Amino acid sequence: NAGVTQTPKFRVLKTGQSMTLLCAQDMNHEYMYWYRQDPGMGLRLIHYSVGEGTTAKGEVPDGYNVSRLKKQNFLLGLESAAPSQTSVYFCASSHSEGAGEPQHFGDGTRLSIL
Amino acid sequence: GQNIDQPTEMTATEGAIVQINCTYQTSGFNGLFWYQQHAGEAPTFLSYNVLDGLEEKGRFSSFLSRSKGYSYLLLKELQMKDSASYLCAVRPYLTGANNLFFGTGTRLTVIP
Numbered sequence: 004n005a006g007v008t009q010t011p012k013f014r015v016l017k018t019g020q021s022m023t024l025l026c027a028q029d030m031n032h033e034y035m036y037w038y039r040q041d042p043g044m045g046l047r048l049i050h051y052s053v054g055e056g057t058t059a060k061g062e063v064p065d066g067y068n069v070s071r072l073k074k075q076n077f078l079l080g081l082e083s084a085a086p087s088q089t090s091v092y093f094c095a096s097s098h099s100e101g102a103g104e105p106q107h108f109g110d111g112t113r114l115s116i117l
Numbered sequence: 118g119q120n121i122d123q124p125t126e127m128t129a130t131e132g133a134i135v136q137i138n139c140t141y142q143t144s145g146f147n148g149l150f151w152y153q154q155h156a157g158e159a160p161t162f163l164s165y166n167v168l169d170g171l172e173e174k175g176r177f178s179s180f181l182s183r184s185k186g187y188s189y190l191l192l193k194e195l196q197m198k199d200s201a202s203y204l205c206a207v208r209p210y211l212t213g214a215n216n217l218f219f220g221t222g223t224r225l226t227v228i229p
């Protein structure tokens with residue numbers, strides 16, 4: 004019963020390095036999301052996807068890219084990491100049908116940029 | 118823009134009742150969600166309201182007034198394990214991926 008799995012759980016990067024965060028869900032959900040959570044800011048949507056092969060920008064997309072090549076996976080990339088991207092990153096997924104369908108979250112990736 | 122307000126912190130006593138308020142001003146309204154998030158963990162879904170009134174789920178209830186842009190989460194018979202952050206989230210539109218906008222969360226501390 005994995006649900007939403009994020010890898011890695013922790014990572015420390017130097018400014019300018021690149022990395023990819025992986026999100027995998029086994030619930031056959033159509034919608035997937037990437038959020039960042041910062042103290043005093045709440046969860047903010049970075050990018051989202053309504054299905055395989057589609058992506059769209061959320062509230063705070065600058066500095067990030069995403070890809071959804073397979074329905075179950077949603078990748079978040081940082082091409083040139085900056086200290087301002089130090090945050091906890093959460094992936095979530097949900098069904099497309101049903102007004103009250105909740106989003107299901109992964110355990111998060113704690114990312115520090117030095 | 119979207120504006121969702123919650124108190125930053127609350128403290129309550131084990132066995133008591135606590136009410137966590139959420140007010141919102143959003144470009145549209147298609148539902149309000151409450152999530153619980155323990156420190157260092159993922160948010161987990163608690164409740165959903167789209168019509169005015171009270172939704173009850175065991176010890177937890179959630180209320181919505183759309184005309185006032187107001188919701189609250191009511192926790193009864195508080196237990197120590199209820200110490201967590203409670204996140205209010207609004208879905209303004211039914212387009213895109215049913216995107217949610219979150220408040221900053223209310224950190225609840227339950228004391229003996």
